[in-house]
Every structure is written in C-alpha cells, then in structure tokens.
Amino acid sequence: MMQFLKTRWQLLLIGLLSMALIATLVFFGALGRVADKPSSDGRLRLLLTPAERDLVLNEMRHLLATVQGIIVAAQENDMKRVAETARAVGMADVRAMPPEIRGPLIGKLPIEFKRLGFGVHEDLDMLALDAEALRDRDHTLKQLAQLMQKCVACHATYAIAAEGGKNSGE
Numbered sequence: 001m002m003q004f005l006k007t008r009w010q011l012l013l014i015g016l017l018s019m020a021l022i023a024t025l026v027f028f029g030a031l032g033r034v035a036d037k038p039s040s041d042g043r044l045r046l047l048l049t050p051a052e053r054d055l056v057l058n059e060m061r062h063l064l065a066t067v068q069g070i071i072v073a074a075q076e077n078d079m080k081r082v083a084e085t086a087r088a089v090g091m092a093d094v095r096a097m098p099p100e101i102r103g104p105l106i107g108k109l110p111i112e113f114k115r116l117g118f119g120v121h122e123d124l125d126m127l128a129l130d131a132e133a134l135r136d137r138d139h140t141l142k143q144l145a146q147l148m149q150k151c152v153a154c155h156a157t158y159a160i161a162a163e164g165g166k167n168s169g170e
C-alpha cells in the first residue's frame with residue numbers, strides 16, 4: 001500500500017513538472033516575443049534588435065530577388081538555373097546565418113512565424129530538386145505560386161519593430 005502511494009505521488013509530481021515544462025515551452029516557444037501593442041495596421045510586431053531586423057529584411061530582399069530570378073529562368077526554360085537560384089535560399093542558407101544572431105533570433109520568433117519561414121526555405125529546396133528531376137517549368141511555377149502563399153500569409157500577420165527604432169509604433 002505504502003509503495004502504491006509513493007508511486008502515485010511520484011506520478012503526480014511528474015505530471016506537475018511536465019505541465020510546468022509545457023507551459024514554459026508554450027510561453028517562450030509558441031508565443032515568441034511580440035509587442036503588447038500591434039502595429040498601426042493591426043499586425044503582430046516581432047521585437048527584434050536592429051541587427052536582427054537588418055538580417056531578416058536582408059533575407060527578405062534576397063527572397064524577392066530569388067522569386068524574380070526563378071520566374072526569369074523558368075521563362076527562358078533554363079531549369080538548371082531555376083534549381084541553382086532556388087537552392088541558394090534553401091535551408092542551407094538559413095543554417096549559414098551567423099550563429100550569434102541565429103540562436104537568439106530563432107528563440108524569439110513565434111512558432112507560426114518559424115513554420116511559415118522555414119516552410120518557404122524547405123519549399124525552395126523541393127522546387128530545386130523537382131526542377132532538376134522533372135524539368136517541367138509549369139510544375140515549377142505552380143510550386144512557386146504555392147510557396148508564395150506563405151510569403152503572403154506571413155506578411156498579413158507579422159511586422160517587425162526594431163527595439164527603439166522608428167518602426168516601433170510608439
């Protein structure tokens with residue numbers, strides 16, 4: 001009987017600790033760090049340092065140039081260039097981010113932001129593989145249109161506020 005009770009207390013303790021762990025993960029991981037006040041146009045504002053903001057926006061302009069490059073290469077039916085252009089901003093590009101920024105930045109980003117963000121890079125890797133394997137530009141353009149729904153969805157939801165920067169919305 002004593003043994004049984006002891007096990008029950010242990011189970012309860014494990015249960016409580018798991019709940020605390022999940023709550024912590026939800027708080028820091030899923031919610032990430034967004035400003036209390038949304039942007040003036042109603043989007044969630046990520047609180048990033050100026051260096052992190054520069055890095056993200058630089059990545060964004062890189063994505064825009066990539067989309068343009070893929071369309072031109074597809075239009076010229078140069079599927080090798082389609083693949084090279086897409087792969088340059090695949091997941092390998094994310095991993096190449098300076099670790100001192102990548103670590104803290106990824107910790108701050110809400111889970112939905114990461115899902116959409118990593119999703120775009122993974123989709124570009126897939127687009128590159130398919131472009132090489134299938135050499136079918138209609139398929140490439142369809143993939144591009146689909147992955148760009150993630151650009152649209154993310155931009156509709158999030159804005160960036162540099163800490164103390166002019167985009168802080170205050």
Ligand code: HEC
Pocket residue numbers: 057058060061063064067112113114116117118120147148150151152154155158159160161
């Ligand atoms: C995970 C979220 C997310 C995804 C996915 C995403 N973006 Fe962005 N992007 C942002 C945010 C946030 C900003 C800053 C918007 C703001 O502060 O108003 C931004 C800004 C930009 C900018 C402006 C850059 C600058 O210098 O001001 C461009 C261009 C851009 N994105 C292109 C793209 C393209 C193209 C894609 C898809 C291939 C894409 N983005 C996918 C979140 C995302």
